[in-house]
Amino acid sequence: MSLENKTVQFSDVQKEVDEVILALKRRHIACRYFEDAEALLEYISKAVKGKVVGVGDSITFEEIELYDLLKVHSGRYLNKYDERLTKIEKRKLYRENFSAEVFFSGINALSMSGKIYNLDGNGSRVAPIIYGPDKVFLICGTNKLCRTDEEAVLRVRQKAAPMDAVRLGKKTPCAITGKCVDCRSKERICNYMTIVEGQFDPDRIEVILLKGSYGY
Template identity: 50%
Template sequence: MELYPPSLIKNLQRNNMAGFQVQDKKELLELLRTLIADGTTVGCGDSVTLEQMEVFDDLRKRKVNFLDKFDPSLTKEGKREIYLKNFSADTFLTGVNAVTMDGTLFNIDGNGSRVAPMLYGPKQVIVVAGVNKITEDVDAAVKRARQIAAPLDAKRLNKATPCAALGRCVDCRHKERICNDFVLIAGQFIKDRIKVILVNEELGY
């Protein structure tokens, strides 16, 4: 079953990124098991989508070296060490704020630990996105990230920013602002290094 216009997958491929379509969590986890080999090192970024799909829980059960940034025993320095190890991971898993119909990826990040490995380092980057992340173009992607994703994420993280209270971006300069890095990935040198999996559900922010 086609989830989106075929042009979206074709445009991802045109930009040297692979595109996949799955219907639900079961299909997603099955696909990830084929893309991520046992014995490899897997890093991740914060992602409500991956939490909802129980991807992190599945990785913890697998025979992989999961760089689990969510381990409650980690100190601030220990978490930073994981962030640096993500650059040499075999696979880096993450969500995304928006996927445009012409096959680009847009993210807003707070400290860069999620977007930096997407740009460089890991041999493979797997991006998982629900139908709600699809936007017509980059302008719509930026608007979606700033007015929908960022306020919800700031609230989830218990930030004292205006957007967390108002539910919308006011382009603040608050010390806890999470909208620090605006990153558009328009293509890749290495074919299929980035793989985008589209799930036929509304997921994350």
């Protein structure tokens, strides 16, 4: 799979990146910026060496082949994608994520004010972001930068969620129309919207920005 940089939305990416890094710093959230996936993966490989590592669903991770890296470089990879796992074993693994030394997740939208938006179906991805693991890495393509908080919410509701519903094969209105109607479907995946606005420990959550369009 090619790791070439993809088209970005902003005309001046560096200016936007500098602005959001400063906004995150003011919220006590560290942020690193990488212009290519190879450099990002090299940084991650050192950070997870010998560590117990958990992950959340992320198309970005598939595109940059992060899951494959974690299998090789981590001390123990809590692999939720192991097809041999029973439903009970997978539920146990989700709980183990809370005591993982490192946890990885993507970001659905990141506003220029430094607020981090994520939407989840059962909470197994967003819950460890908020509490539990010693270190949390949130990887985000620059395509997910939003100029305002309102645009960030719209991006999550009207773009990320419908596309994820399609990926998961859900029979929801958004999977058919591509638009959120705030449904009450039994298969609704928009159950837990989280907004990270800051943290007590400035070393725990770390945002990693990657130049280009990754995920959705």
